[in-house]
Amino acid sequence: xxxxxxxxxxxxxxxxxxxxxxxxxxxxxxxxxxxxxxxxxxxxxxxxxxxxxxxxxxxxxxxxxxxxxxxxxxxxxxxxxxxxxxxxxxxxxxxxxxxxxxxxxxxxxxxxxxxxxxxxxxxxxxxxxxxxxxxxxxxxxxxxxxxxxxxxxxxxxxxxxxxxxxxxxxxxxxxxxxxxxxxxxxxxxxxxxxxxxxxxxxxxxxxxxxxxxxxxxxxxxxxxxxx
Amino acid sequence: xxxxxxxxxxxxxxxxxxxxxxxxxxxxxxxxxxxxxxxxxxxxxxxxxxxxxxxxxxxxxxxxxxxxxxxxxxxxxxxxxxxxxxxxxxxxxxxxxxxxxxxxxxxxxxxxxxxxxxxxxxxxxxxxxxxxxxxxxxxxxxxxxxxxxxxxxxxxxxxxxxxxxxxxxxxxxxxxxxxxxxxxxxxxxxxxxxxxxxxxxxxxxxxxxxxxxxxxxxxxxxxxxxxxxxxxxxxxxxxxxxxxxxxxxxxxxxxxxxxxxxxxxxxxxxxxxxxxxxxxxxxxxxxxxxxxxxxxxxxxxxxxxxxxxxxxxxxxxxxxxxxxxxxxxxxxxxxxxxxxxxxxxxxxxxxxxxxxxxxxxxxxxxxxxxxxxxxxxxxxxxxxxxxxxxxxxxxxxxxxxxxxxxxxxxxxxxxxxxxxxxxxxxxxxxxxxxxxxxxxxxxxxxxxxxxxxxxxxxxxxxxxxxxxxxxxxxxxxxxxxxxxxxxxxxxxxxxxxxxxxxxxxxxxxxxxxxxxxxxxxxxxxxxxxxxxxxxxxxxxxxxxxxxxxxxxxxxxxxxxxxxxxxxxxxxxxxxxxxxxxxxxxxxxxxxxxxxxxxxx
Numbered sequence: 001x002x003x004x005x006x007x008x009x010x011x012x013x014x015x016x017x018x019x020x021x022x023x024x025x026x027x028x029x030x031x032x033x034x035x036x037x038x039x040x041x042x043x044x045x046x047x048x049x050x051x052x053x054x055x056x057x058x059x060x061x062x063x064x065x066x067x068x069x070x071x072x073x074x075x076x077x078x079x080x081x082x083x084x085x086x087x088x089x090x091x092x093x094x095x096x097x098x099x100x101x102x103x104x105x106x107x108x109x110x111x112x113x114x115x116x117x118x119x120x121x122x123x124x125x126x127x128x129x130x131x132x133x134x135x136x137x138x139x140x141x142x143x144x145x146x147x148x149x150x151x152x153x154x155x156x157x158x159x160x161x162x163x164x165x166x167x168x169x170x171x172x173x174x175x176x177x178x179x180x181x182x183x184x185x186x187x188x189x190x191x192x193x194x195x196x197x198x199x200x201x202x203x204x205x206x207x208x209x210x211x212x213x214x215x216x217x218x219x220x221x222x223x224x225x226x227x
Numbered sequence: 228x229x230x231x232x233x234x235x236x237x238x239x240x241x242x243x244x245x246x247x248x249x250x251x252x253x254x255x256x257x258x259x260x261x262x263x264x265x266x267x268x269x270x271x272x273x274x275x276x277x278x279x280x281x282x283x284x285x286x287x288x289x290x291x292x293x294x295x296x297x298x299x300x301x302x303x304x305x306x307x308x309x310x311x312x313x314x315x316x317x318x319x320x321x322x323x324x325x326x327x328x329x330x331x332x333x334x335x336x337x338x339x340x341x342x343x344x345x346x347x348x349x350x351x352x353x354x355x356x357x358x359x360x361x362x363x364x365x366x367x368x369x370x371x372x373x374x375x376x377x378x379x380x381x382x383x384x385x386x387x388x389x390x391x392x393x394x395x396x397x398x399x400x401x402x403x404x405x406x407x408x409x410x411x412x413x414x415x416x417x418x419x420x421x422x423x424x425x426x427x428x429x430x431x432x433x434x435x436x437x438x439x440x441x442x443x444x445x446x447x448x449x450x451x452x453x454x455x456x457x458x459x460x461x462x463x464x465x466x467x468x469x470x471x472x473x474x475x476x477x478x479x480x481x482x483x484x485x486x487x488x489x490x491x492x493x494x495x496x497x498x499x500x501x502x503x504x505x506x507x508x509x510x511x512x513x514x515x516x517x518x519x520x521x522x523x524x525x526x527x528x529x530x531x532x533x534x535x536x537x538x539x540x541x542x543x544x545x546x547x548x549x550x551x552x553x554x555x556x557x558x559x560x561x562x563x564x565x566x567x568x569x570x571x572x573x574x575x576x577x578x579x580x581x582x583x584x585x586x587x588x589x590x591x592x593x594x595x596x597x598x599x600x601x602x603x604x605x606x607x608x609x610x611x612x613x614x615x616x617x618x619x620x621x622x623x624x625x626x627x628x629x630x631x632x633x634x635x636x637x638x639x640x641x642x643x644x645x646x647x648x649x650x651x652x653x654x655x656x657x658x659x660x661x662x663x664x665x666x667x668x669x670x671x672x673x674x675x676x677x678x679x680x681x682x683x684x685x686x687x688x689x690x691x692x693x694x695x696x697x698x699x700x701x702x703x704x705x706x707x708x709x710x711x712x713x714x715x716x717x718x719x720x721x722x723x724x725x726x727x728x729x730x731x732x733x734x735x736x737x738x739x740x741x742x743x744x745x746x747x748x749x750x751x752x753x754x755x756x757x758x759x760x761x762x763x764x765x766x767x768x769x770x771x772x773x774x775x776x777x778x779x780x781x782x783x784x785x786x787x788x789x790x791x792x793x794x795x796x797x798x799x800x801x802x803x804x805x806x807x808x809x810x811x812x813x814x815x816x817x818x819x820x821x822x823x824x825x826x827x
Contacts, residue, residue, distance in 0.1 A: 094691050115684060120714060137706035141697035174697075175728040176706025178713070 011035075012129060015058035016042040017049040017075070018091055019067050023114055027062060027091075030118045037125070046070045050078070057086055060125055062112065064091045065099055073106045080107040080205075087128050097142050104201050110134045132179075132194025133201050140173035143200055162203070169196050394582060398443030401585050405432050408592055427472035428591060434465035435584045442581030456503035459519065463496045465584065466526045472591070473530060476598075477537040477546060484533075488526060495522030513568070520564045527557040543601050545594035552590045556583035646739055650690050658683040685711065689749065693742035701775055701827070702730035704741045705768060708748065719756065726767035727777075733770060734827045743802045744777070744825060747810070750799050751779035751821040759783025759819060775825045782818040 014031045016039070018024040024042050031039045041052040046069045049061070061079075065072040072090065079086050090103040090111040100111045110133040112124050124134060135143075147162045162170070165186075172182040179193045186193070320327040409432050416425040441447075441458045449457060470488050474481055498515040501507055507515065531553035538546040563580040662679050665671045688711055698704035705727045716723050736744075748766070755764050761783030769776045796812065803810040803823060811822040 094688055096691050097695055097697065115681070117714065136710055137703050138692065138695045138697040141700070141703050145697075172728065174703050174706055175730060176703075176709035176725065177728045178710075181728070 011038050012060055012125065013038050013040045013056070013058045014060045014062060014125070015040045015049065015052055016062045017044075017046070017067065017072065018042070018062065018064040019044040020064070023064075023091070027121065030121050031062075033118075034122050037122070044068070046072070046075055049075055053084075053086075057084060059087065060128065061086060061088045062091055062125075063088050063103075063108070065103060073103055076103060076106040076108055089124060089128055095136060097136075097138050100136075100139060101142055101204075104139075105204055107205050109198065109201065127194055130191060130194065131198055132191065133197040135170075135173050135197045135200070137174045137176050140170040143204060144170045144174070147200075147203060162200075166196060166200060169193065170200070173197075395443050398439050398581070398585055401589065402436055402440060402443055405436055405588060405592075408432065422475075424472060424475035425595075427468050427475060428595060430468035431465050431472055431591065432588060434461045434468060435588050437461035438465060439581050439585045439588070442578040442585075452503055452505075456499060459499050459503075460496055462523060462580075462584070463492045463499070463519075466523060466530070467492045469530060469587075470526070470533075473533055473537075473549065476594070477534070477541060479533075479537065488529060491522055492526060495519040498522075517564075517568070520560070520567075524557050524560045524564070527553050527560060531557065543594070543597055545597060548590055548594060552583075552587050556580065556587050559583035643738070647690070647694070650742065654686045654690065655683055658686065681715075685749075686746075689745050690742060693738045693745065698741055699735035699738070700733050701736055701741060701744060701825070702727070702733050702768075702770075704745060705730070705748075705777070708745050709766075712749075712752070721756065721761065722763045724763065724765045724767075726765070730768055730770050730775075733775065736825075736827055740806045740808075740825065743806045744808070744823065747799050747802050747808075747821075747823055748777055748779060750795060751823075754795055754821075755779060755781040755783065755819065758786065761818065773826060775827055777823045777825075779821045780818060785814040785816050785819050 014037055016024055016027050016031065018027060021044070024044065028039055028042045031037050040056060040058045043049050043052055044067070046067050049063075052058075053061075061075070063072040063075060076088050079088065088103075088108040090100060090108045091114055092099050092111045093114045095111060095113045100108075103111065109128045110124060112121060116124070127134065144162070144167065148167070168186060169182060172185055177185065179190055179197075182188070183190050183193045188196075319329045409429055412425050412429055412432075415422075416429055419425065438458050438461045441454070447454045467489055470485060473479070474485065495518065499519040502512040502515040502519070505512065531550045534546040534549035534553060538544070538550065559579040559582060563578065658679070662676070662683070665679065666676065689708070692698050692704060692707050692711075695707075698707055709725050709727065713723075752764065752766065755761060759781040761781035763782055765778070765780040767778050767780075769778075799821075800810050807826065809824040811820075811824070813820045
């Protein structure tokens, strides 16, 4: 693994937040053994994670959602609220849309299946660092449905909607094509496809935020309808 | 709607007229001229025009008897009562049998102007004074007998005369209106054939018009005797159609009554013909005419009674109006007949029945219009009520639909829960139990355990994917399945070709269908990997005519269908059967093909 240009320190600093001891140990071993990665800490609770981040900000957080003292989503919110330059990979058992989409909406950059192999874990982190994000067919469909659904919002918020290119990409992903295959079908490089995916995640976050604003405006919580 | 005013209104006019008639009949002040039959005829032949006062006036200049002035003061009434003018050669005036004056032929004709005949007061009898005027001209000799009476008649006569004039013009206008109405009703009659009430109204209108026309205009299109038959036959026809009209209007079904009255009217018309065509001696003719008139009056009374009896059943008070109007017409008919037979002679002229018929016609029309308006109002109200009822029913239906939907949802949730439990029990549960059993056996190593656990986890993921809304589309479910499977397949020495990405968006399938399809495909792939030792594995899907066909093809050793693989195949078949899919298996020495056809 090559060391990244322009980065100081030993490599990508990773914080693992996982309450299940064996998984935590396995992931710690994978990170520790990987070239170009540095394990910042491996903790089992939200509180410990906050403390660890207060000490030193990681580049990437591998985050389990179901923690003993709260949901991992709270930590993502915390990170996004303070605009901390820190990527989050959610550790999911099933990789199902319910847990993953919620985390992506909050601001997670991707997800990692708990039983992924060593290579897959490293590949996922690298993909995230390179500006990509994993997309499963089911999540692609949900992205399409969420972002294409006609909403009664101000015209300025229509910008959140999908471009034709993104829709095409999502349709390929939904049928099970890998990023490489999508790239070949659309005449794009792998990295471009991955960055499309990341852009889609970002749109989902914006979408969910604008939706929240919209709903808050509808409920009269936010006067003027702008945050 | 049923106020007293409505009941009173139609009776006001008849009562007023009746009172007027009763008050004037044989009133000592009434003035009339009674002309013997023969003299009337003589006047007709010489072109006499009958005016409102029933005094004849010659249109020809050779003989003229001017009307009696009724504006004289009572004291000097007799004087200046008679004016004789025109080219009369000779004229003699007798008062109560006494010669009053004998004009010499020169004295009248030379003047060619009205001559005032003074009747001295001594000649006037206290009650009744008869004046005989005998005129002789070049055309012949004519005698007129007049009766002078004193009292309020001198004031009422001009009123009666004016009302006659107004009545005749009114009747003309009325006829014009009735024809306008007829034009208006013709389309209704045509378009609403089942509502014959309009048809009978039209017939009544047409026949009555002929009768009323005789009153409205002095013009007689036929010779007098034929015209007299025609108008009275028209009266009979109008009464018969009136009966039909009332029965339809009041919703009565009485063919027997109609036949009887029809027979009566027919017989009356026959008698009318006998009289009118002079088929019998004059006396018998008068009797026939009398019976005809009596028949008409009886019909009118019958109609009045019919309407009166039906007044409670009607939604509008029209039957009460009809009954009143018919009674009035019958009364006027009596007056008219008495007039004709010379029995009655009030200040009112003849043709009273014509007036009555015109009044009746207008009333019929008013009732029809009222009925139409009433129907329109009822329709409006009905529409409003219908809208309210519809809205209520709509709400009920909506509530019912909501309840049903909720129940259906609850049922579906329960079913789904049951399915998930069964899947977990049969799938993950069964696999875990097997694992425990295997773990207890000696020689069951970590690698084997890991392998089994992975299978269990994969199955759990299949279950969860099948519950994902996005995977209701089997093309997405297959894509998901491929993404799940690919990392594991990547490490195996086999070339896997997926040809599932070209599928279009498919109609949504139930989770149980999705899960079973995925399990069958998984089983087929597992079998190929385990047993076939094939260098390649092709997984393809086709969507055609509402059917999804998935094929798993290897180029391995193949197997004999009846041996060895019984259990796995049986479970695949059972799964396919449970979702109504068809499973095809072919195997030979050069490979095995598993095809699954699912109708969506």
